[in-house]
Amino acid sequence: MRKFIIAAIALSLPTLAIADAATDAVKARQDHMKSYGKQMGTFAAMAKGEVDYDAAAAQAAADELGKLVMVDQSAFWLPGTSTEDMPGVSYAKPAFWSEMDKAGAIGKEMVAAVAAMQEVAGSGKGEMAQALGGIGKNCQACHKAYQAKKD
Amino acid sequence: MRDGSPESDKLYLVRLWDPFVRVFHWLLAICVIVTWLWGQFNPTGFLTLHFWLGYTVIGLLVFRLVWGLVGPWPARFVHFIYGPGTYARYISGMSKRKPSNWPGHNPVGALSVYLLLGVLALQVFSGLFADPEDYINAGPLADDFPGMVKLGTEIHHTLAPIILLLVVLHLGAVAFYKIWKRENLIPSMLHGRKVVKGEVPAGRIIEEVSEEA
Numbered sequence A: 001m002r003k004f005i006i007a008a009i010a011l012s013l014p015t016l017a018i019a020d021a022a023t024d025a026v027k028a029r030q031d032h033m034k035s036y037g038k039q040m041g042t043f044a045a046m047a048k049g050e051v052d053y054d055a056a057a058a059q060a061a062a063d064e065l066g067k068l069v070m071v072d073q074s075a076f077w078l079p080g081t082s083t084e085d086m087p088g089v090s091y092a093k094p095a096f097w098s099e100m101d102k103a104g105a106i107g108k109e110m111v112a113a114v115a116a117m118q119e120v121a122g123s124g125k126g127e128m129a130q131a132l133g134g135i136g137k138n139c140q141a142c143h144k145a146y147q148a149k150k151d
Numbered sequence B: 001m002r003d004g005s006p007e008s009d010k011l012y013l014v015r016l017w018d019p020f021v022r023v024f025h026w027l028l029a030i031c032v033i034v035t036w037l038w039g040q041f042n043p044t045g046f047l048t049l050h051f052w053l054g055y056t057v058i059g060l061l062v063f064r065l066v067w068g069l070v071g072p073w074p075a076r077f078v079h080f081i082y083g084p085g086t087y088a089r090y091i092s093g094m095s096k097r098k099p100s101n102w103p104g105h106n107p108v109g110a111l112s113v114y115l116l117l118g119v120l121a122l123q124v125f126s127g128l129f130a131d132p133e134d135y136i137n138a139g140p141l142a143d144d145f146p147g148m149v150k151l152g153t154e155i156h157h158t159l160a161p162i163i164l165l166l167v168v169l170h171l172g173a174v175a176f177y178k179i180w181k182r183e184n185l186i187p188s189m190l191h192g193r194k195v196v197k198g199e200v201p202a203g204r205i206i207e208e209v210s211e212e213a
Helices: A002-047 A055-069 A100-120 A125-146 B019-041 B048-070 B084-092 B107-127 B146-179 B186-191
Strands: B011-015 B193-197 B205-209
Touching: A002 A055, A002 A125, A055 A100, A100 A125, B019 B048, B019 B146, B019 B186, B048 B107, B084 B107, B107 B146, B186 B193
Parallel strands: none
Antiparallel strands: B011 B193, B011 B205
């Protein structure tokens, strides 16, 4: 009996390790998206006049976002971590993996929009707000196509 | 509840649409068109104008609800609820190439009015909870009622093309009356006067007209 249990545990270990890697990947990308959201919140609050425009703070948020979008995300998007593989944990639609090229194109546009923001974030509220609109469209485009909605 | 427009009735030029209904109609048209386009194309990434026009639509719909209960006769909801017999008679006569001279919302138009008002009400309500996920804009109640966001966003996005369809139908109907039935409904919505037949309150009659102009 004991041998059987040990054998069962030994056999299940690789599966657990894979499950763990998958959960880590989902967690990592969700945290990464939250960091995007945090910078977006800084811009949006200023653009909508909820807080006063602060050139230094806006530039800092832009530079932070600039770093975040350059992070290598290959470990975040492991195959087998879609919302169908991990319901309730992952909210990425399987289409993300079958349309990697389209998703990647949105990512490239996002990088360009963030670069544009880095250039103008400190030069005025109007310029910053305009650049923000450009970034928001990429957030929306990717989420609309590839993110399952939470209930 | 009135009968399907009887052939023998006299024609009267009447004051049909009161000024509030007319202003309501055109304000609603402008707000819906602009906010719909802005929501679809979102040129700046900021939906601020879309939101303010949406709030204006809420105000307009509340006014129309009140006006439909206490307003003058042709604006009242009870006045344009019709029975199946009236529908059958009206629809069977619709293909005739002559004006309806209907005093108020005709039976088919009434359906369009109820549908448009209902869909717009659902649209502005769902918009309060909608989140377009651009991390810039969110309905004013999205943060307070996170459980409503998914449903609100889905309804808001589903109804947009339906509103377009209803508006196109509305314009199509106006064109049908103008071209096929030779009854131009647009001036009545501008100056309020219309040539009608059937029962109308005496105080509303401007003059009896012998023949259709």
